[in-house]
Amino acid sequence: MSKGTLAVAAGLAATLLAGCGQSSTPVATPVTPPTFERPTLAECAALRPARWQAATGTAQAGARLRAVALQYKQEIRHVGDYAAFRRKMRCLMEEHVVPVMRPGLPTLVVFNEDAGLMTIATGSRGALVRAQAQTPLRAPTGDALPLGILGALGLLNTAYLPQVLAYQLRFPLTDPRKQVFLAATDTFARAFSQTFSDIARDYGVYVVASNNQAPYRASRDPLEIALFKDPDLADVDEVYVATSNHVANVTFLWGPRDLHPDAPRGETNLLFANQKVPLTDIELNVLGLDEGPATGEAGLANAAGVEVEGFRLGFATSLPAFQWGYEFGRRPAGFEPCADIPASYMPCMDALGVDVVIQAEANPGRWAAHYAGGWQPLEWMNSTWRTVAEPTVGFRYNITAHLVGNLLDLAFDGQSAITERAAQAPLRHYVGNLEFEPGVDVDWYQAFQGGKPEFLELAPWVTADAPRTALLATGAQLAPGSGDALENDYLETAVWADLTR
Structure with missing residues (x-):
């Protein structure tokens, strides 16, 4: 890719946006953010899941940017109302980010893919779904067709019916599978977009998070306020209205200053704002989401990412991070x-000059499990680790932040990590990756087996590494509907590392 093409792609990215020596301890006094809405440490401790660990990290000489990958454990109690979600997200900042911030060093905070998904169940319109999540109406495995998710979407379509009908009139023939995400535009703008926008500004950091939502505008039209406002909010002077029925899985990047x-x-x-392409089967066939631009100038702009603090950040939200072509x-x-x-x-992102890959993750399914590609943690090396080990590209870093926790009948799990090309860190590996099973694992995945020095940081799993048979049993205990004491007992934590030039 020529420099001229890269320049064009960078310019198009702005246009696309307008349309929508190592150490294990911090090396300086943590930053004290200015005064603003901050939850207390006691409030945050009460919101921790049962399995929780403080952030671990790697400081490096010559740091230009400190990256923090948050491994958030989603729980339905965090979306009872807007304040509950806002408080929990700020607690993640207070507990995992503020203690490792360093004066004079910019901080990049990576939240997860689908970080805003649960907020669709905010308030009275989500009460039945929140109740459903507390009942035995969960699949016994959590890995098959997500019937519980389908049932919840049905309840939400009823709860948001006035908005569903209003948008169907505005955008005829909208796919009914995605119409509730369109109907929830005002909710997403308030709960998701404003929460993370405010966090970036208040804490003076760069923030990455993703959600399935449409582009929107603010409206003070009394008729639109009547149509689209949240019935729980007595007095609002504006609402947020979708400008298109294009509902993508979008990963957003907010900065510390208003522009x-x-x-x-x-x-x-x-x-x-990066739109995910390609999409998974669940996103395409269950949720009916729209893929991001895949061709031409818009496709290049979407993949080219954006310059931040001397790095070009590119966004590969889960599945795209596995798309190599060879x-x-x-x-x-x-x-x-x-x-x-x-x-x-x-390879396209590499050709466009990306040197830091942001891989926000919401991996549906058990972590310790066999799938079409064999052992999933071994297959995962084809993204987080391969980014910085593949000899035909030049990426410097990969930052992978996993969402964990059961959502109705779907499990979400993984191990968050930060990798660096040519790093010489202590050897680390995902659970079960010291083994290789011929006939089960893909033959060329043998390159992914064993400990690797490119892992600057790697979050632990629920248990220490063990033979795959034992890990499989633990995965089954964690899964929705298992009835085991370990059901939904995932680890909330964070990993951080310094990026250098």
Whole structure:
């Protein structure tokens, strides 16, 4: 990719946005943020899940940016109302980010994919779904067709019916599978966008988080306020109205300063928005979401990312981080990395100059389990680790932040990590990756086996590493509907590391 094409892609990214020596301890006195709405340590301790660990990290000489990957354990109690979600997200900051912030060193905080998904069940409209989440109406395995999720979407379609009907009139033939996400635009703007926008500004950090939502505008029209306002909010002077029925899985990046004074709340400090492409089967066939741009100038702009503190951040939200187009180290002669962006998303980002890959994750399914690619943690090396070990690209870092916790009949699990090319950190590995099972694991995944020095930091799993048979049993105990004492007992934590040039 020529420098001219890169410049074009960078400019198009702005246009796309406008349309929508190592150490294990911090090396300086933590930052004390200015006075603003901050939960107390007692409030935050009460919101911790049963399994919790303070952030661990790696400081490096010559640091230009400190990155923190949050491993949030989603719980239905955090979305009872807007204040509950806002408080929990700020507690993640207070407990995992503020203690490791360093004066004079910019901080990048990576929240998870689908960080805002649960907020659709905020308030009275989500009461039945929140109640459902506390009942035995969960699948015994959590890995099959998510019938509980489908049932919850049905309840939410009824709860948001006035908004569903209003948007169907505005955007005829909207796919009924995604219509409730469109109907929840005002909720998402208040609960998700404004929460993370405010966190970035208040704490003076860069913030990454993602959600399934449509682009929106602010409206003070009395008729639109009547149509789209949250019935729990007695007095509002504006509502947030979708400007399109395009509902994508969007990963947003907010900065510490306002740059767009005319933008609606939640977007005045927005720096970039990446739309996920390709999408997973659940996103396409269950939720009916729209893929991000896959071709032409818009596709290049979406993949090119954005410059932050001397780094070019690119966004590969889960599945795109696995899209290479060839096996490890076996790039075909004459390969055109951006000829088919969804199929070779990672080499395309590299060709566009990305050096830091942000991999926000909400991995549906058990972590310790076998899937089509064999042992899942071994398959996962094809993203987080391969980013910085693949010899045919030049990425410097990968930051992977996993969402964990059961959502109705779907489990979400993983081990958050930060990797660096040519690092010489202590050897680390995902659970179960000291083994390789011929005939089960993909043959060329043998390169992924064993401990790797590229892991600057790696979050532990629920248990220490063990033979895969034992890990499989633990995964079954964690899964929705298991009835075991370990059900839904995932680890909330964070990992951090310094990025250097």
